[in-house]
Amino acid sequence: MTHYIFDMDGTLFQTNAVLSHALEEVFQELRQTGRWEGETPVALYQQIMGVSLPEV
Known part of the structure; x- marks a missing residue:
């Protein structure tokens, strides 16, 4: 079984740090x-x- 985590607001992960990669x-x-x-x-x-x- 595979699980995915979506952290769209950066609460769990520093999204900007991993976004480019x-x-x-x-x-x-x-x-x-x-x-x-x-x-x-x-x-x-x-x-x-x-x-x-809504803005996106």
Whole structure:
């Protein structure tokens, strides 16, 4: 059984500290499977960190 923890507000983890690394890994996988082209949009994700869902 696999479990996932989603910590969207940074309560459990310092999201900013792991965001770039995690995004690079995910988007690399997407590029390898042909589901994404181009650079990893790290700056875009950094802009929406801490923003409420309706604003995003």
